[in-house]
Amino acid sequence: MATSSAEWQSPPLPELPQAFRISPLIRLTLLLFYVALTVPLPFLAKVTQAPVPPSALAVALGLGAIALYAALSERVIVTNTGIQVAYPRWVPDLLRKGWSLDWSEITSLKPRSTGQGGLVYYFLTQAGEAKLLPMRVAGFARLVSLVQTKTGIDTTDVRPLSQPWMYLILLGLTLLLLLIDAWTIWTALTVGMPA
Template sequence: MNQPNLCEPVVFRVSPLIRITLLSLYVALTLPLPFLAEITAASIPAFAIAAGLPVGFVALYGALSERVEISETEIQLTYPRWVPKFFRRGWSLPWDDIQALKPRTTGQGGLVYYFLSSSGEAYLLPMRVAGFARLVRLVQQKTGLDTRDVVPLAQPWMYGILLVLTGILLIVDIGAIAMALSLAR
């Protein structure tokens, strides 16, 4: 197997399927809200809801803009400069500081993995990146840790199903918006 030359950092971004699915789901869940607020005379004005939706979209887009960079000396999680540090904070961990890769069960019964540093701090292994298998191979190569059992939390087919269901929800949204507009006349 060819050993990658890590003079240049290897960059892994969030999978496009995951990014498109989650951004589409946000739109599908929030798009009808201003229209529904208008016809139900909600206590929050429709224009305030409509003004807040792009802010939420940009925040979600920022959260989905994380990058994992692997170099000869370290692994790091970064975000674009436009993402405020208080919103999403990255991390950096030298390879020689990684002592273990520990699995933890999520509240929903899934399995995530944390890097444990020599100081005892835990860093979540990013699992939504495109090329996850390659990322795990590079982690094993650089740390010597056994990563054979490390698999992504969610498989691509799960996001595919969610994307199809989101498309159906968007179709329902169009109907709900059309109805709201006809009632508002």
């Protein structure tokens, strides 16, 4: 049976606009890591009679959790005319500021090495601006494919900053730390109780 030439064409690009959110694995891992690092502190402040009241510490840590959640609510929106990094309306500009670029403004995608030896990429514009390409989004390969299609910039060597296995290891260590936290909190609550 003969096949038509249309069957051999590459699949069509997804309809735009499309939104890319930070990977759920990354969001879960970082939120749990924050909880693991901070949850025992109010209990320890009470037991050690720290100068900071435990209730004030708990409120401050709660505000920190909200700020972290806000940062992790980043969305990359790709349209036919450009790319935008945005946050929900409830996130004040003071915490995180988004940006947007028209495809026609983008001249290149330049790599820069990080202090840990990884690579991040910046969009360079005709006006000399540099905007960081978000690299922790779910569907990163699809995102860079859309960037290549819309700008003509070769993105074949662009890889995510961190691989999923790195976050799986961090998640496992975080769960272990949460177990230690549970023991720490239990010990703090039982200190001074009669035997």
